[in-house]
Amino acid sequence: MLNESAAQLIEPPEGSTVVGTGKGGVGKSTVAAHLAGEAAEAGYRTLLICVTGQDDDDLGIKRFGRGTHPAGPSVLDGQGLYRALHDRTPLQPIREVRPNLDVVPGGPMVGEVSQLLMLRMMQEGPGVVLSLARALAPIAALYDRVVFDSAPESDSLEQLVLASAKHLIVPTRSDDSSILGMERISRNFKVVKRQVNPHLQMAGAFLYGSNRSATLMHAAVRDDIRRTLGEGTPILDTIVGYRELPARNARKKGLLFGEYAELLPTSATRYDVKAGRATDADVVPDTIIPLAKEMRELNQEILEHCRKAA
Numbered sequence: 001m002l003n004e005s006a007a008q009l010i011e012p013p014e015g016s017t018v019v020g021t022g023k024g025g026v027g028k029s030t031v032a033a034h035l036a037g038e039a040a041e042a043g044y045r046t047l048l049i050c051v052t053g054q055d056d057d058d059l060g061i062k063r064f065g066r067g068t069h070p071a072g073p074s075v076l077d078g079q080g081l082y083r084a085l086h087d088r089t090p091l092q093p094i095r096e097v098r099p100n101l102d103v104v105p106g107g108p109m110v111g112e113v114s115q116l117l118m119l120r121m122m123q124e125g126p127g128v129v130l131s132l133a134r135a136l137a138p139i140a141a142l143y144d145r146v147v148f149d150s151a152p153e154s155d156s157l158e159q160l161v162l163a164s165a166k167h168l169i170v171p172t173r174s175d176d177s178s179i180l181g182m183e184r185i186s187r188n189f190k191v192v193k194r195q196v197n198p199h200l201q202m203a204g205a206f207l208y209g210s211n212r213s214a215t216l217m218h219a220a221v222r223d224d225i226r227r228t229l230g231e232g233t234p235i236l237d238t239i240v241g242y243r244e245l246p247a248r249n250a251r252k253k254g255l256l257f258g259e260y261a262e263l264l265p266t267s268a269t270r271y272d273v274k275a276g277r278a279t280d281a282d283v284v285p286d287t288i289i290p291l292a293k294e295m296r297e298l299n300q301e302i303l304e305h306c307r308k309a310a
């Protein structure tokens with residue numbers, strides 16, 4: 001059994017990174033979309049793979065029809081991901097969602113992936129955890145960067161992405177349940193690294209969506225992170241502030257923070273709203289500027305840490 005699965009080992013592509021932790025609502029999808037989007041903007045051919053049942057559509061694929069869909073049945077809502085795994089065929093991304101950026105979208109069908117893996121695990125053994133790595137391998141050479149958004153829903157989905165990437169980057173918030181969520185990814189990280197993906201590296205962890213001046217609290221969270229993920233875990237310095245309004249508005253419009261910030265100079269103002277010339281939704285909050293800047297800094301730091309880990 002062990003020899004059989006060892007023979008199936010697949011080296012993940014260079015520049016492949018999972019954004020993951022076992023807790024929802026900490027910023028995984030937001031960070032994954034920005035990490036991918038900004039790499040693409042910088043000229044790297046990038047693939048974002050969303051292995052999560054909740055499709056937040058940060059890039060406006062579904063709501064605003066961005067990108068060119070592959071021929072054949074829909075790949076939206078996790079259907080493309082599910083089919084590739086089910087039929088053992090290569091992933092078929094939606095192309096050019098932005099210049100240089102292709103996406104395999106998540107959504108409800110990802111929930112079915114978990115069950116498929118369980119079933120196959122019984123018949124085929126632990127090598128099943130490499131299913132996604134196998135579906136990615138035939139198209140991996142098309143990309144300089146691959147970013148995985150991951151699901152907090154189940155161990156099997158976490159293991160599936162960890163088996164397909166070289167780096168793990170862990171966002172967290174400061175609350176206890178986010179810290180507990182890191183325990184799960186930590187467990188899965190160790191199991192996957194030991195059994196199927198020796199190339200996997202912990203690139204670092206970071207506090208996301210926090211009050212940037214709460215430095216005492218940040219120090220306490222750093223201790224929590226080290227206790228949970230291991231003393232040697234690199235911890236990033238950049239803290240993206242908690243800025244609910246611009247984060248929420250940008251996602252609603254299917255725009256990355258930097259893209260949304262570009263609308264600020266031509267945005268309607270509060271006066272326009274009062275005068276009935278515009279609605280609240282037309283007003284771009286000026287806090288998008290620091291939010292976009294902090295996210296850019298975070299992405300640069302993530303890339304540096306991935307390079308170091310390599």
Ligand SMILES: Nc1ncnc2c1ncn2[C@@H]1O[C@H](COP(=O)(O)OP(=O)(O)O)[C@@H](O)[C@H]1O
Nearest residue numbers: 024025026027028029030209241242243244247
């Ligand atoms: N910097 C931020 N400040 C406040 N809210 C944010 C920020 N970034 C993202 N959000 C919001 O937080 C929520 C959870 O983020 P999300 O990326 O979906 O987390 P996860 O993928 O871990 O569940 C979303 O509603 C998102 O719009």
Ligand SMILES: [Mg+2]
Nearest residue numbers: 028029052054
């Ligand atoms: Mg998410």
